[in-house]
Amino acid sequence: MELAFNIAQCVAWAPGLESQQDWELWQSGKKDISNELGLPQLKAIPPMQRRRLSPFAKVTLHCALEASNHFQGDLPCVFSSRHGDLHRTSELIEDVVEGNDLSPTRFGLSVHNAVSGLYSIYTKNHAPISAVSFGDASFLSGLVDAVVKLHAHNLSEILYVYSDLKVPECYAEYVAQDISIGTGILIKAVSKNDHQFSLECLPNDATESQGCQALEFMHFFLGKNMSWESKINQQTWKMKRN
Amino acid sequence: MSDLIYEIKELIIDALDLEDITPEDIQDEDPLFVDGLGLDSIDALELGIAIKKAYGIKLDGNSEESKKHFYSVKSLHDFVQNVRVTG
16 A cells, blocks of 8 residues: 655754755755754744754754744644654753752753644644654654545645754763754645655565664655655565655 | 842842842842742742852741741841841
C-alpha cells in the first residue's frame, strides 16, 4: 500500500544552512554544514514570549512558522524529535543533583510537547497536535505518522516539524548521529492522480543502516533521485518521487 | 537609585531573561505584572526562586501577602530590606 501526498513547502535549518539557497548549494555539493549553529531571529514572536525560547525552541518554531507561511488558525501538526530540548532537561537534572530549586520556566518548557504548545498558542491553533519520538528513526517515523494522519483523517493538510540539536557534551559518546537540524514540511492531500510523493513500507529489511534521516531526506527532496529508502527499526520505508 | 533597588532590577532582568531591558527601563513603583513590565504567573514563580537564592527569603507564590510584595520593585525592595532588618 502506498500513501500518496504532496509537499507544499519544505524548509530546514542547520549550522551554516539557513536559507533555501544555502540548502540548494549544499545539495549540489557546493556548501557544507558548518560547526556553528546560528539562531533564527523569530521577529514575528513578541519579545516577552521570545525571551523564553531556547535554541532548540527557536529552530523548531522557525521551521514550523516558515513551512506554514506563518498561518494563524487550525492546522493539524506532528512534531518529532529524538532528544527534545535535552540541553534544558540536563540543566534541570544538574540542579536536582546539586539540590538547587528548579526553574519553573525551564521545567515547563523542557517537556516533549513544549514547543508544539508554544506554537499552538502563538498561532491560535486548536487542531490536534502530537509530539513524537522514535530513537534515531525519529525523522522518518514522524513523517510516516503525519502522512498516515493525513490519510486516516482525510485532512487537506498537516504540518510536520522535526528538530534535534547536538546533544550536551556529557551525552555525546552515546549518540552516533549527532547533528543539529530542524525541518518543517507542509504536507497536502493529493487530488486525483497528481501526487508528487508516496511512502510505502517494503516487506524486507534489505536497506543497511543509515546516516541522519533528516539530512538524507533534504538531499532527496532537493535533488532528482526518484526514491529514498530508510528504516524504522526493522521496517524499510521507501519514499518515491512521482 | 539605591543599591538594593538597582540590585533587584538586575535580579529581575537576569532571572526572567529580559534581554532587551536595562535597570533604567524599570520604574520603581510601576506594577511588575500584567500592566507595567508585563510579567506573568511563571515569572512570579521564577522570581520567587531568584529571591530565595539571592537573599535567603522564602516567598509563598500564592498568598495575598506575597502579591503585595511582588507588586513593584519598590515593594520588593521594602520587603527584602524589612526582612533583613528584622531577621
